[in-house]
Amino acid sequence: MLTTPLCKLLNIKYPILQGGMAYLGTYELVSAVSNAGGLGIIGCGGSPPEWVEEQIYLTRNETDKPFGVNLMLMSPFLEQIIELVIKCRVPVVTTGGGNPGRYIPSLQEAGIKVIPVVSTLALLKRLERLKIDAVIAEGRESGGHVGDTATLPLIPQIVDTASVPVIAAGGIADGRGLAAALSLGAQGIQMGTRFICTTECIAHPDFKMQILRAHDRDTTVTGKSLGHPMRCLKNRLTRQFQAMEKEGVPPKALEEFGVGRLYDGIIGGDIENGSLMAGEIAGLIKEIKPVTAVIQEIISQAEEIIEYLHTMLGKS
Numbered sequence: 001m002l003t004t005p006l007c008k009l010l011n012i013k014y015p016i017l018q019g020g021m022a023y024l025g026t027y028e029l030v031s032a033v034s035n036a037g038g039l040g041i042i043g044c045g046g047s048p049p050e051w052v053e054e055q056i057y058l059t060r061n062e063t064d065k066p067f068g069v070n071l072m073l074m075s076p077f078l079e080q081i082i083e084l085v086i087k088c089r090v091p092v093v094t095t096g097g098g099n100p101g102r103y104i105p106s107l108q109e110a111g112i113k114v115i116p117v118v119s120t121l122a123l124l125k126r127l128e129r130l131k132i133d134a135v136i137a138e139g140r141e142s143g144g145h146v147g148d149t150a151t152l153p154l155i156p157q158i159v160d161t162a163s164v165p166v167i168a169a170g171g172i173a174d175g176r177g178l179a180a181a182l183s184l185g186a187q188g189i190q191m192g193t194r195f196i197c198t199t200e201c202i203a204h205p206d207f208k209m210q211i212l213r214a215h216d217r218d219t220t221v222t223g224k225s226l227g228h229p230m231r232c233l234k235n236r237l238t239r240q241f242q243a244m245e246k247e248g249v250p251p252k253a254l255e256e257f258g259v260g261r262l263y264d265g266i267i268g269g270d271i272e273n274g275s276l277m278a279g280e281i282a283g284l285i286k287e288i289k290p291v292t293a294v295i296q297e298i299i300s301q302a303e304e305i306i307e308y309l310h311t312m313l314g315k316s
Contacts (some may be wrong), residue, residue, distance in 0.1 A: 002303050006165045006187035009134065010113065011066050012091060013037030014299055016178070017136070017167060017254055018095055019192030021144075021277075022046070022143050023267050024203050032200040033061035033290035041068040041094055045262075049080040068092035068115075073100055078229050083153035094136060097125060097228075102161050104130045117169070119147025119154070128163060135162055136190050137194060139170030143193050143279035146170075146221060152184075159185030173281040175301025179309075182302070188217020194277040196266075199290045204269035207276055212284035215250040223258075226251050238262060300301075 004015045016038035018029065022045025030040030040063070041056045045142070053068065053201040059067055069090045071081060073099045075309040082103055085093055093107055096117040107114050113133040118124045124135060128162045139151025149153075159166050168181035169190035181189050196203050197211055210233055222241045231236055244254060258275065265274020290295075 002299055002306070004165075006134065006167065009165060010039055012039050014295060015167075016298065017041060017188060017190040018069075018195050019095075019142075019144075019190050019241060020044070020068075020072075020073065020096060021167065021196070023088075023263055024196060024201055026202055027058035027062060028200045028202060029198065029291070030055070030059050030067050032065045032198070033195065033295070034059075034065035036292040036295045037070055039092065039294055041070050041092075043070050044075060044077075044081055045072050045118050046075050046077070049084050053084055053088070055092065056084075063069075066091045067092055070093045070094045070096060071100065071103075072096055073098035073270070077267060078103075081100050082107065085112065099126065101127060103129055104132065105273050106107030108133075115167070119149060119160070121157060123160055124158055132164055134165040134167060134187075136167045136169050137186070138190070140221075140231070141171030141280040142169055143214040143219075143231050143282075144277045146229050154182065155184040155186055171279060171281050173284050175298045175303075175305060178298055178302040179305040184307075192251055194285060195291065196278065197285050198291045198294055199288060200291050203266050206269040206271050207266050208288055208302060210213060210271050210276060211278055211282045211285055212288070214278070214285075216280070216283040219280050219282060220280055223254075226254060229276075230277065231279060233278050233307065234276075235267075235281065236274060237275060246283040 018033040020043040026041025032094040033040035077152040094114045094115045115134045140146045151205045165187040168186035168189045173194040221229045225245045259276040264270045265276045
């Protein structure tokens with residue numbers, strides 16, 4: 001069975017994490033991923049603490065396996081949610097959208113494993129001083145907020161620098177991606193877009209269908225002028241947003257223009273005027289399947305690839 005030291009660290013069967021997806025990282029998906037042997041992660045986004053507490057309760061109702069909570073550091077409810085995950089003794093916290101340094105000590109004192117998402121070596125070096133438990137290295141191919149460096153060059157640089165397990169993210173949706181990540185020195189993978197197209201994910205059916213229809217060049221990045229670029233499927237909204245950025249529309253007006261668009265797109269099903277966060281790997285996804293089937297196929301394919309590569313060494 002394919003396993004890595006990360007599995008022991010997180011007490012999971014397979015080295016696969018679900019991304020912390022706002023609105024979509026609900027108990028239905030989280031518990032399914034954890035029950036299938038991975039690590040499901042509740043996506044807080046900008047949701048209030050009452051919603052997060054309910055999701056923790058419902059997740060524990062559906063699984064006795066470990067799970068995590070993703071903290072979006074730009075959330076207006078961040079402080080309250082940190083207090084909540086400490087109170088609820090959530091096993092794992094991942095973070096995104098900035099530097100979580102000031103919050104790490106209190107989380108770890110509560111026995112919570114902290115795994116930040118990084119897209120640069122500079123942030124990794126700052127966080128390692130705080131004794132993080134592992135790190136998610138996310139390339140610019142990923143959906144949602146992105147950095148500047150692609151996954152293939154980013155992962156080995158992070159691995160060479162990090163003293164903790166590295167989890168690869170961005171552009172991974174099958175066993176080939178898992179095998180590639182392991183060959184680059186990562187101990188596991190995180191996926192978001194692939195888990196959208198599962199039966200347990202509450203994403204609107206029209207959003208799922210847009211992913212299934214996507215080709216290799218059907219995502220784009222907006223928000224560069226705001227300082228937090230975001231990858232989504234191309235639609236009327238992305239074209240309008242990019243045109244406004246090109247015209248020099250002030251940041252405040254751009255932010256107001258984007259308010260509520262993510263929910264409208266991925267939950268409401270407005271595929272033209274809503275924000276459809278998805279990674280470049282969308283073009284590889286062609287089926288909606290149960291989470292268990294997705295994870296089992298990824299593990300089986302990765303094991304086959306690793307065995308095949310072993311035969312190329314001329315060893316039995």
